[in-house]
Amino acid sequence: MKKRVLLSLMLIGATISFVAANDSTIATVKKEVADPVNAGLKIPGGFSASVVADNLGRARHIVATQQGGLYVKLERLKEGKGIVYLKDADGDGKMEISKTFANYYGTGIAIKNGYLYASSDQDVYRYKLDDKGEVIDAETPQRIVKGLWDKRQHASKSIALDDAGHIYVNIGAPSNSCQEVDRTKGSKGMYPCPILDSAGGIWQFKVDQTDQGYHNGIRYATGLRNVVGLDWNQQQNKLYVTMHGRDMLYTLYPEMFDTTVSAELPSETFYAINKGDDAGWPYVYYDHFQQKKIQSPEYGGDGKKAGGEKAIDPLVAFPGHMAPNALLFYTGNQFPEKYKQGAFIAFHGSWNRSPLPQEGYYVVFVPFKDGKPNGKWEVFADGFSGTGVVKNPRDAQHRPCGLTQGPDGSLYVSDDVKGTIYKISYSSK
Known part of the structure; x- marks a missing residue:
């Protein structure tokens, strides 16, 4: 088979070419090593970056309060706690830890209508917030979803909320491609895939009912192997998600x-999701070279x-194995106009692109108009890995995982290697 090579890398600085699913135009971006300024990040002109917190533990998703605080969900407990509350108490640009709570680990965290929502790998909880944006009773949250x-595989539960009293929960498929024996050469795919009854999709629950289980929820969308990044687009009143594709074709x-x-x-892949949508996993996958869905x-x-005639197409298709771990639609006024209503995506970075260098470890921006991509995507913030070429994920000093928008319009990025929190701001001066 003729090899199709996506990228050509040099030791320091490299041109990378990518093709969007809905645009045959090549998007060329410059891969850079870490900049000693701006907390080691390479960011566009006019922007600045700083580290506002560090060494928190394995920081996953994050959410900012309107009062300037920040809640961080940890993938592993630190000193027995799984949520960290941060705030810059003295105005020095650094966030001091003011509270840690929750005896469970996980990924998902969000704020809506005076409540903090957080997930473990099995359940979803909510906490009432006071007028300072701080949790009122950290010891007795309401459990709104259970069981x-x-x-273990793809166990994290990412969450998003709409404006109609619903919470959306990703339930990742504990499988690569729904084989009879997972990740085993010669093992056939199960048809129909029994996993899709309880995983491999997005489930919708109510925000004001306790101890809901599968029988209370709605399977909102299916055929999604594992969605770690998801966000409710307020302008479009619609759910958008980024999916991790399958592994091990060779x-x-x-x-x-x-x-x-x-x-x-x-x-x-990056999708706009409507109720009842099917993205096709495990029966098909998307090939951005051929720009079509391919039978697994x-x-x-x-x-x-080709396959999956009834499966939805992605809005954008990115190179394989880069792990899109967070999605955020920018609604602030601080950044230049081009960023308004556009999507930021944090790529956690790959582990299985050998013999090619690993890829990702950055935050990209996708311009949007009327709910659809409007132009080529670009790398917005690079240099998290601390090296120009990543040969092994263990070489990466930081890996982007979570995104949130601060009340002033700044962008916060979490790292789950060292638990670093970055703040990226813009000044027109």
Whole structure:
């Protein structure tokens, strides 16, 4: 099979070419090593970056309060606690820890209508906030959802809320491609995939009912292998998500795929979601080179055969295995006009792009208009990894994981290697 090479890297600085799903135009971005200024980040002119907190633990998703505080969800307990509350108490630009609470770890955290929502890998809780944006009773939250699948693989539960009293919860599929024996060469794909009854999709629950289980919720969308980034777009009144694509095309099917193709595919995908949508996993995956949905080899595909006629198409398809871990639509007024209503995506970084260098470890921006991408996506903030070329994820000093918008319109980015929180601001001066 002819190799299709996505990127060509040099040791310091490299030009990277990507193709969007809905645009055949090549988007070229400059890969940079860390800048000693701006907290080591490479960001556009006019922007500045600083570290406002550090060494928090494995910081996953984050959410800012309107009063200037910040809640951080931890993937592992630190000193027995899974949520950190931060605030700059003395105005020095650094956030001091003022409170830690919650005896569970997880990823999802959000604020809506005076409540803080947070998830473990099985449940979702909510806490009442006071007029300072601080939790009133940290020891006795309401458990609004319980008993969601936690089978270790893709167990984290990301969340988003709409304006109609609903919370949306990702339940990742504990599987690569729904084989009879997961990640095993020669094992067939199960049809229909039984996992989709309880995972591999987005479930909708009510925000004001306690101890809801699967029988209380609605399977809002399916065919989504694992969605770590999701956000409710207020302008469009619609859910948007970013999905982690499958792995191991070459390992499981060397007769169909070479190592380079397997490093590039399948695409990481960005969707607009309507109730009842099906994104096609595990039966198909998206190929940004061919710009179409491809039948998965577990279900009779050969790397070329199209499939998933009823499955939705992505808005944008990114290079494979980069792990889009957070999605945020920018609604502030601080950044230049081009960023208004556009989407920021935090790419956690790949682990399985060998023999090519690992890729991601940055925050990208997708311009939007009328709820759809309006132009080429671009790398907005780079340099988190601390190195120009990442050969192994362990080499990365930081990996972006969470995004939130501060009350002043600044952008906060969390890192789950060292628990660093970055603040990115813009000044027209």
